[in-house]
Amino acid sequence: xxxxxxxxxxxxxxxxxxxxxxxxxxxxxxxxxxxxxxxxxxxxxxxxxxxxxxxxxxxxxxxxxxxxxxxxxxxxxxxxxxxxxxxxxxxxxxxxxxxxxxxxxxxxxxxxxxxxxxxxxxxxxxx
Numbered sequence: 581x582x583x584x585x586x587x588x589x590x591x592x593x594x595x596x597x598x599x600x601x602x603x604x605x606x607x608x609x610x611x612x613x614x615x616x617x618x619x620x621x622x623x624x625x626x627x628x629x630x631x632x633x634x635x636x637x638x639x640x641x642x643x644x645x646x647x648x649x650x651x652x653x654x655x656x657x658x659x660x661x662x663x664x665x666x667x668x669x670x671x672x673x674x675x676x677x678x679x680x681x682x683x684x685x686x687x688x689x690x691x692x693x694x695x696x697x698x699x700x701x702x703x704x705x706x707x
Contacts, residue, residue: 587619588622593613595706596700596704597622597623599699599700600683600696600699600700602699603695603699604688608623608625608684609628609669610623611623612634612681612683613679613681615680619634637671641673644662644674647675660697661673661675661693661700661701669684669687670686670687670688672688672693672696672700674697674700674704676705679704681704683696
């Protein structure tokens with residue numbers, strides 16, 4: 581797994597950041613884009629540690645590629661997104677077939693999580 585400085589075109593990167601910022605405002609902490617083999621941190625709030633190791637987060641985020649297939653045909657419907665809750669905030673992950681994005685934020689409601697996931701999913705689909 582490689583960390584890439586410019587995995588995405590600037591325009592697409594800015595669109596994902598804008599989608600997250602619109603849904604989360606000042607609660608947004610970070611935005612990370614990933615594929616099965618690489619990742620790029622697109623945004624990090626200035627008061628956070630720029631040297632934090634994202635490898636573990638990205639490895640777990642990649643489970644989303646399998647989740648869509650694993651849950652296919654479920655009585656719950658299609659897999660949509662994942663929310664992870666931590667002591668100091670939340671992580672919302674959205675994945676497509678070969679790419680995904682996760683954002684971290686301060687405390688979120690379920691409704692806010694749904695809104696940001698929907699915005700990120702739409703932005704990913706735009707390519």
